[in-house]
Amino acid sequence: MTELTAILVSMVLSATPLLLAAAGELVTEKSGVLNLGVEGMMIVGAVVGFGAEYNSGSAVMGFAAAAIGGALLAALFGFLTLFFLANQVATGLALTIFGLGLSALIGTAYIGKPLPHLPLLDIPGISDLPVVGPLIFGQDAIVYLSVAVTIAIAWFLSRTRLGLVLRSVGENHEAAHALGYPVRRIRFLAVLFGGAMSGLGGAYLSLAYTPLWSQGMTAGRGWIALALVVFSTWKPWRLLFGAYLFGFFSIVQLHAQGLAVPIAPEFLSMLPYLATILVLVIISRDAKRIRLNAPASLGKAFRATA
Amino acid sequence: MMKRRDFLIGTGSAIAATAALGMPYLARAADKLKAAWIFIGPTGDMGWSYQHDLGRQAVAAKYGDRVETIKVENVPESADAERVLTQLANQGSKIIFTTSFGYMEPTLKVAKNFPNVYFEHATGYKRAPNVSTYAVRFYEGRTVQGTLAGRLTKSGIVGYVGSVPIPEVVGGINAFTQAFRKIRPDGKVKVIYVNEWFNPGKEADAAKALIDQGADIMCQHTDSPAPVQTAEARGVWSFGQSSDMAKFGPTRCVTSNVDNWAPYYVKRVGMVLDGTWKSTDTWGGLAAGMLVIPPFNKTVPQDIASEGYKVKQAIIDGTRHPFDGPVANQAGEIKVAAGSNMPDPEILGINWYVQGVEGDLRK
Numbered sequence: 001m002t003e004l005t006a007i008l009v010s011m012v013l014s015a016t017p018l019l020l021a022a023a024g025e026l027v028t029e030k031s032g033v034l035n036l037g038v039e040g041m042m043i044v045g046a047v048v049g050f051g052a053e054y055n056s057g058s059a060v061m062g063f064a065a066a067a068i069g070g071a072l073l074a075a076l077f078g079f080l081t082l083f084f085l086a087n088q089v090a091t092g093l094a095l096t097i098f099g100l101g102l103s104a105l106i107g108t109a110y111i112g113k114p115l116p117h118l119p120l121l122d123i124p125g126i127s128d129l130p131v132v133g134p135l136i137f138g139q140d141a142i143v144y145l146s147v148a149v150t151i152a153i154a155w156f157l158s159r160t161r162l163g164l165v166l167r168s169v170g171e172n173h174e175a176a177h178a179l180g181y182p183v184r185r186i187r188f189l190a191v192l193f194g195g196a197m198s199g200l201g202g203a204y205l206s207l208a209y210t211p212l213w214s215q216g217m218t219a220g221r222g223w224i225a226l227a228l229v230v231f232s233t234w235k236p237w238r239l240l241f242g243a244y245l246f247g248f249f250s251i252v253q254l255h256a257q258g259l260a261v262p263i264a265p266e267f268l269s270m271l272p273y274l275a276t277i278l279v280l281v282i283i284s285r286d287a288k289r290i291r292l293n294a295p296a297s298l299g300k301a302f303r304a305t306a
Numbered sequence: 307m308m309k310r311r312d313f314l315i316g317t318g319s320a321i322a323a324t325a326a327l328g329m330p331y332l333a334r335a336a337d338k339l340k341a342a343w344i345f346i347g348p349t350g351d352m353g354w355s356y357q358h359d360l361g362r363q364a365v366a367a368k369y370g371d372r373v374e375t376i377k378v379e380n381v382p383e384s385a386d387a388e389r390v391l392t393q394l395a396n397q398g399s400k401i402i403f404t405t406s407f408g409y410m411e412p413t414l415k416v417a418k419n420f421p422n423v424y425f426e427h428a429t430g431y432k433r434a435p436n437v438s439t440y441a442v443r444f445y446e447g448r449t450v451q452g453t454l455a456g457r458l459t460k461s462g463i464v465g466y467v468g469s470v471p472i473p474e475v476v477g478g479i480n481a482f483t484q485a486f487r488k489i490r491p492d493g494k495v496k497v498i499y500v501n502e503w504f505n506p507g508k509e510a511d512a513a514k515a516l517i518d519q520g521a522d523i524m525c526q527h528t529d530s531p532a533p534v535q536t537a538e539a540r541g542v543w544s545f546g547q548s549s550d551m552a553k554f555g556p557t558r559c560v561t562s563n564v565d566n567w568a569p570y571y572v573k574r575v576g577m578v579l580d581g582t583w584k585s586t587d588t589w590g591g592l593a594a595g596m597l598v599i600p601p602f603n604k605t606v607p608q609d610i611a612s613e614g615y616k617v618k619q620a621i622i623d624g625t626r627h628p629f630d631g632p633v634a635n636q637a638g639e640i641k642v643a644a645g646s647n648m649p650d651p652e653i654l655g656i657n658w659y660v661q662g663v664e665g666d667l668r669k
Contacts, residue, residue: 006518111356112352215351216348219504254508257512257665258498
């Protein structure tokens with residue numbers, strides 16, 4: 001493998017958990033709910049997924065359990081914010097702290113236990129092609145899933161009736177309610193979907209990326225996923241680009257160090273964040289674009305009045 | 307960051323019992339020596355804090371009813387640490403172990419206010435009448451690793467995942483490189499710092515990058531087993547850090563540098579019980595049993611393994627010094643002359659790379 005191929009392959013891997021969690025959060029936010037508990041849902045997904053695969057021996061079971069675990073935690077958030085009208089920001093932050101603690105509690109039994117890596121796609125002849133072989137035809141199943149789900153979300157939001165309804169709920173819940181759409185139910189489902197995707201993202205870390213469980217192993221990726229949603233201006237395609245860009249910079253700085261490029265490693269570690277902020281600034285210059293895409297009711301509690 | 311105060315072994319219930327049953331219980335509770343530990347991360351990290359916690363458990367097992375152990379995890383190296391330490395001292399802890407470098411100032415500050423409480427600060431260098439310091443000579447294990455790596459490598463390139471460029475880490479890299487180049491004079495050590503002590507994903511990324519750049523030996527000075535696991539998946543030899551990581555590299559993890567705090571903790575708590583505690587500075591390695599190198603992987607060829615064991619024994623016996631001269635820096639200037647060893651203070655504060663390490667060290 002050439003240096004560039006190696007960087008690109010690692011880039012895709014490191015972007016995958018971010019992409020999964022961010023794609024879920026994008027749908028949640030499009031419905032008008034801001035769930036800051038992504039980190040908490042990811043880490044619960046990571047531990048639940050690990051436990052399920054460890055006990056069943058099946059990676060599929062692991063990912064399924066992780067999605068359910070993430071969705072359950074999201075359901076808690078949904079109940080509190082949608083039915084009891086708790087503040088979304090505070091509840092989301094609490095959810096992260098709760099998730100970190102809960103996962104530590106569940107995970108005590110799994111510390112120091114290894115799991116096998118996920119199998120990689122291997123098409124004889126094709127997976128051995130230079131660059132595209134390992135990059136496009138040599139990844140694990142979840143990598144393909146993350147891209148497929150992102151594309152499906154893009155299609156769902158822009159091309160389906162239900163997607164339109166979801167967006168209308170996020171833009172103006174009063175109007176959607178007046179039209180007879182079940183605002184709370186739609187939002188609750190969007191929250192559940194976001195939780196399931198965060199759970200998958202977390203499980204990708206504990207089952208595929210580094211198949212092990214350790215406390216706090218998501219290491220802030222949930223927050224990056226949240227930032228990516230804003231970065232993408234709530235557009236799935238841009239999210240895909242943003243996640244890979246972030247992955248690229250976080251990998252490239254490591255390679256640069258290995259090649260003894262004379263730049264401070266602290267500066268290189270900053271690069272992915274710097275790049276994110278930069279693109280954010282460039283995108284935000286166009287105020288109209290941000291306003292057009294940000295769901296107008298984002299973070300606002302909905303109380304049915306009529 | 308999460309702040310989880312995890313008081314073990316019923317500090318809470320002891321207080322509740324005292325309240326419910328009155329004075330007799332208070333007197334009895336006071337008979338028990340309270341020993342407390344504060345940790346920078348979760349004790350479930352399978353690395354640094356985990357090993358310290360094993361030491362705490364050894365104390366609990368050794369002294370049974372005579373000692374009550376308390377642990378507080380995820381204590382930031384800030385004013386928060388002072389608050390936690392003050393709280394622990396107020397609750398009657400007689401000896402408190404602060405297990406991260408960054409607790410140095412908070413430990414000294416709080417120690418001043420509680421002259422009758424003994425404090426023990428890991429990896430620090432500032433002491434007081436009631437503050438001891440203790441650390442492990444991790445670099446001794448690196449000499450064994452470097453020797454084994456020199457024999458096992460084909461490419462002559464070592465990948466080293468570093469946490470942060472502090473003397474403890476730099477000294478380990480240097481000791482490794484010295485031993486490695488004794489066997490492979492043309493060998494190179496590539497270092498990638500992840501600027502964190504614990505981030506499995508990033509550590510794995512760094513390990514992949516190093517392997518992609520030709521490394522066929524994986525070394526780490528970070529706390530998660532991710533580099534060992536990555537090396538296993540890629541068929542590259544690896545060395546674990548802090549705890550025994552053999553399970554994460556069943557065929558390729560040669561051995562690990564295991565911190566063993568238990569003997570020290572048992573001894574120091576025993577001294578408090580006997581009333582013989584004094585402020586000291588302890589820096590123990592293989593000979594003291596504070597650094598443990600588990601048996602090498604069975605996949606390591608016999609002759610290479612026995613050479614490794616010989617080096618280990620030589621360090622224990624004192625016949626081999628990890629920094630025996632000549633030691634040259636990257637520019638080729640001799641820093642330690644042939645026939646002499648690098649003195650301890652210099653090892654403690656080392657801030658330059660020896661010849662064979664690639665890249666500049668940022669200070």
